[in-house]
Amino acid sequence: MRYFIDLAYNGTNFSGWQRQPNAPSVQETIEMAFATLLRQPIEITGCGRTDAGVHARHYTAHFDFAGAFPTNFLNRLNKFICNTIVIKSIYPVEPDAHARFGAVRRAYEYHITFVKNPFFIETQWFYADFKRLNTVEMQAAAALLCNYTEFFPFCKTHSDSATMSCHLFRCEWVFESESAVLHIAANRFLRGMVRLIVGMCINVGTGQLDLKTVQSALDQQILLKKSYSVPPNGLFLTEILY
Secondary structure (H helix, E strand, O other): OEEEEEEEEOOOOOOEOOOEOOEOOHHHHHHHHHHHHHOOOOOOEEOOOOEOOOEEEEEEEEEEOOOOOOOOHHHHHHHHOOOOEEEEEEEEEOOOOOOOOOOOEEEEEEEEEOOOOHHHOOOOEEOOOHHHOOHHHHHHHHHHHOOOOEOHHHOOOOOOOOOOEOOEEEEEEEEOOOEEEEEEEEOOOOOOHHHHHHHHHHHHHOOOOOHHHHHHHHHHOOOOOOOOOOOHHHEEEEEEEO
């Protein structure tokens, strides 16, 4: 039977979601916990890859299992697994349900704080030069992206993606006196896309890029001459819809 897992994690100490050699990953950590408690190898497929240091408030994965779960399995699993991962629920789905390919909408938030706080250093990007930011231009830069469906300028080099096509449902900033959050949702995202978009908005907000240059790069599907990938600690996957 196929099962979906709803979970959340703090990605600070992980090399990302995907299992990889000689580096701790969220996927490997969960698979090891499942295998230990179920006493058989369990392969878990995630809804997508998150980079090293990126977090997820809502992440979905699936796995196949033919046996019976031990009593209080969910509670035992959360006691066994590390404190930076929580398994919220496990539930049966149709045999062909797929955590990655079945998702129709994904949403991220990128959190910036203008006030240095050592207690939130893992989950917010501290930006000290906030007084330089033109928030009107940043909002315009975010809104501009919704006019496009191809995003080559916002994909990390050496990506294995077969297409640069993404359908954006939302891309906007919410500004407060001491913080800013980019809300962005799409059917899919390219490798490093959100962090490059945030970096572009920062460069526009500080006058290092203008909107015409961004528009030209999108029209021609070429890299920006000045690209900026912001740190991963402010990025959260927040929603997966099927």
